[in-house]
Amino acid sequence: MSCDLAIIGAGPAGMAAAVEAVDLGLSVAVIDENPAPGGQIFRGLEGAAGDAALGADYAAGLPLLRAFRALRIGYRPATTLWHLEPEEGVLSLLAAGTTSELTAGRVLLATGAQERPVPIPGWTLPGVMTAGAAQILLKTAGAVPKGRTVLAGQGPLLWLLAAQLARAGAPPALILETRPKGRLAEALRAGGLLAGAPLLAKGLALLAKTRRIPRLRAVTGLHAEGTGHVRRVLWDGGATECDTLLLHEGVVPATHIPLALGLEHDWDEAQRCWRPRVDAYGASSHPRVAVAGDGAGIGGWQAAVAAGRLAALDAARRVGRLTEAGFARRAGPLLATRRAALALRPFLDALYAPPGWVLAPPEDATLVCRCEEVTAGQVRAAARLGATGPNQLKAYCRAGMGPCQGRMCGATVAALIAEARGTTPEAVGTLRPRAPYKPLTVAELARTG
Amino acid sequence: MFALRPDRFRPASAAGGAGQRRGTPDARTGPTATVEVFVDGIPVRVPEGASAAAAVLLAGSPLIRETPVTGAPRLPYCLMGVCFDCLAEIDGIANRQACMVPAVPGMRIAPQRGARVAFRS
C-alpha cells in the first residue's frame, strides 16, 4: 500500500488536513489509535453531539467530522503507528493484533497533546485521575464520578470540566485553584486581549457558569491520601474528604514520536515544554515529515484546523499538485485564521503557567515515574552523582524505562535534573524514545497482514 | 468510582441478558445502547463505545493492575493512552492498554496482578 500523504491522528488537525489534501487530489491515508475520529477534543462526538451537558463548543466539531467521514480515503481507526522509517517513508502499523506496512510520500504527524504530569504525593492512588480522563468518561461512556469530587489545578480544561460535570448532575464539591497570586497581572502584560476578545468572552462565560462551585485560590502543597484509594486531599492550611481527585495543569505537545524520529525540537519557555521545530506550514527538520496541531505547540482546535490545512497545501505543492500562486492564494486566509485563533495564547500561557512545585516536586518521597516507581529523591540523587540528562539517568535508575517509555515522567525528570545541577530544562534536554513507539508482542510481530 | 448518568441510562435492574440493548433514544442525550462485559468475572453493562478501562471504573473495581515493583494498586489515570496505568488482561491477553480497547459484548477484563510480566501474549 502506498499514498501521497499519510496522516497520523484523526483529531482536528488530522481531519482538516485529510479534507484539504483530498480536495487537492492527493491520495491520503489516516492512521488513528482511537476507534472513531475526533481526537481528544471531539472524542465520542458522533455519539454524544446532542448531549447538552457537553456544551455548544463540543458540537462545533460536527461539520469537520462529517466532512472527514464523507472522504473516500484509507481511514484506519484503532490502528497504532509503532515505527516510522522516514528515509523511505515506511510506516509500520498494528491493528487487531496484526502488523502491516504502508509507504507514504509525505507523513503528517497530527498526534495532538497530552496532559502535563501533576506529580504530587499520592497521585498514583486509585481515584486520582486527570481532568481529561473524567472528560473522556463523560464523552464516551456517559459516566460521572460518584461521591465527592475535588478538582485541583488550573487552566481552561479545568473550568470546562467543572461546568460539564455540573450540567451532567455531578458538580464537583470543591475546586482547588493552583494559579499563584500575581499571574493575572503578568498575563495582562502579555497582551492579546483585544484580538483574542471573542475567545476571552467565551472563557469568562465559562467561569460564570462555575461560580456556584466552592473554590480556594492560590493553593500550594497539594497532596492526596488514602489506603488503597484516595480518601482525602490536603493542601497548605487545609484538607477535605474526597472519593475522586481530578488533576489538571494544562496540556503539552505529545512529542514521543517526533523525538523518536530525531526531529529538531525547541524549548518553549512560555508553555514550559518542548515542541518540534516547524515552519509556517508544519514542515519539520526532516524533509518527509510535517507536524501540525497541538503536537507542534499548544494552540487549541481552531488553530489546529488551520495548521492541518496548511500542511496539506504544502504537501500538494511539493508534489506539483498546487502552483506557487495557487498555494499562496489558499494559504493566505488560513494563516490569518490561525493568527486570530492564537491571539489569546500569550495571555493564557502567562495566566496558567504551571507553578514550580508542579514541574519539579519538592518532596523527595514523591513518585515521579509511575511505571517504575522512581521518586523525586532518587532522580535528584542520580543527578548529583553525575546523571546529566534523562537518557544518562537510565544508568542510575529505571525512570523512563517502563511501558510508558517516559511519556509521563520525561518532563518531570528533566526539571529535577536541571534543578539539582543548577541548570535549565532546555540545557538538560529530552529523553530519546525508541521504536516500537508502543509495546507490541512477539506474536503480533510475527502476524503480518 | 464512576456511575452512568441517570439522565442518560436506565438503572441496571432494567437490563436484559448478554449482548446489546437499546434504551429509549433521546435526542438531547445521545445514544443509550449498552453492552455487557465481564470485569474480574462480574457482569457489568457499559455504553457502546466505552473502553475496557471505563468498564473497570464503572464496575467499581478497586484496581486494574498491581505495580510490578511494589504491588501497589492502580486504576486508569489518563484514559488517553499516555500513562499505561490501565494495563490489564483482556480476553486472556496480558499487558493490553485497556483505555485504548473498546468494550465489546462478552469481553473479559481481568486486573493484572503481581510480579513483572514480560511483554508477551
Ligand code: FES
Ligand atoms: S489510562 Fe493512561 S494509558 Fe490507559
